[in-house]
Amino acid sequence: MNSASPCVCRTQRCLAEEPLEVECDACGLDPICQVLDYAEAGSGVPEGVLLRRLPVARGETLFQANGVFSSIFAVKSGSFKTYIPSTGKGDRVIGFHQPGELIGVEAVASGSYPCTARALEPSSVCELWISRLPEAGRPNEVVQQALIQLLGSEVAFSHIVATTLIQQNGEQRLAAFLLNISHRRSERGLPESEFCLQMSRGDIANYLGLASETVSRLLTRFQNQGLITLRRKQVLLRDHAGLMSIIEPN
Amino acid sequence: MNSASPCVCRTQRCLAEEPLEVECDACGLDPICQVLDYAEAGSGVPEGVLLRRLPVARGETLFQANGVFSSIFAVKSGSFKTYIPSTGKGDRVIGFHQPGELIGVEAVASGSYPCTARALEPSSVCELWISRLPEAGRPNEVVQQALIQLLGSEVAFSHIVATTLIQQNGEQRLAAFLLNISHRRSERGLPESEFCLQMSRGDIANYLGLASETVSRLLTRFQNQGLITLRRKQVLLRDHAGLMSIIEPN
DNA sequence: CGCTGTCTTGAGCTTGTTCAACTCCTGTGG
């Protein structure tokens, strides 16, 4: 049996009482898990189609860029970043993934992962072995329907993120970034106003298309304006409306 | 029967001999059309599931933002832009769609279109009435598999576009934009080095997150450097490698 | 206790925006 990873925040780095696990019913993989009746004893689904709560050490990768696609992962606890390694100089950060969110979806069509997924902290994931789905003996139709829903959400999400980021300045991007993380956490039933930005400032900057110095300066500015409280990687959103007004100056 | 729209470029605006139609086998909707055997007489697929080659006048919309999702469209000829109307001041351009490309995919999950799709020139589309797909009498499994493939490609595509645009400066964005259009055209069997940018400079700028003046200046610069030849909306890519080296300065 | 990598802060410089003038199409109506 997989023991849930204990709190590994031994240092002052992380002040919250980790690990926070997402509930199954708030997880992006849940629609498919439901179909598989995985929780039921005697579901008849063979081992290996859905692997639950696999521990992943900090810095470990779920898959490497260009690797053959086999599975979609859902973050159970912890967090991940996905990135395309060293295009010229430095990686290109694609996204960050919190509990309940999916990783590897963008590989479904091409059959290979376009990016590497790395754990930002001690984490755990559930793994849905897509290529073995037919073995599950469930009506393909139902599983596929769930997959369609899941992919559709991903399309919509990445459209919103892309247009939001591209057409705004640095201050707006960072405010949107913080609010986006907060919103995603609330959707998964996690604390939405206080959380750990486990990734480095450089990763955030890379993701937002800014310099890390700019991210640093903007975070300081937000703190001085009373919008957030910052202590290393720990963030407390004090004024959601204030952040929102940066993005949409109505 | 729908007559193929005649060339409507009566002015000097467009120098190419339009209309260029994409071949069915190079269209993003083709996997599904294949499944439906739509080309076969006596396929038994009822009218209304797949509507082919519908003419769309310049400026006409396929659907409005917040409209109820019913169909995915494929551009047969002409071109479209998708945008979110007036967030604050000015629209937010999401993307441009050329022959063979799909429109409306991002609405599959939520059930409503997040954006408006407008024809940039006299165009034609094929319409796949998703909600009526079950009436087609084809095995759901096969249709769904095609849909999964289609959604997966869309996810991968928007990830690439988003990260490409966000982390680059104006010059790189515009070069990437031109090469991206060229690449997409070659994938669909259309002329890849000479084409019409039917959208306004303002639309391009909006899409790339730049000011229209900047787009104008950059295009002029590219022309002075011998990378492209520009005549109003007509573009000739003269030096693909040169444009590429702007994006990836290896 | 000191080393190391990340983060912060400062100063000058580059890039892109804004505002404004002007040109060139394009469509319309006389």
Added chain:
DNA sequence: CCACAGGAGTTGAACAAGCTCAAGACAGCG
């Protein structure tokens, strides 16, 4: 058919945002 009005595109100059380079601060870890 021509003249004119209006929008789109181009170009210039001043300004602002964000980057780069560099130095210093702070936590984490041996």
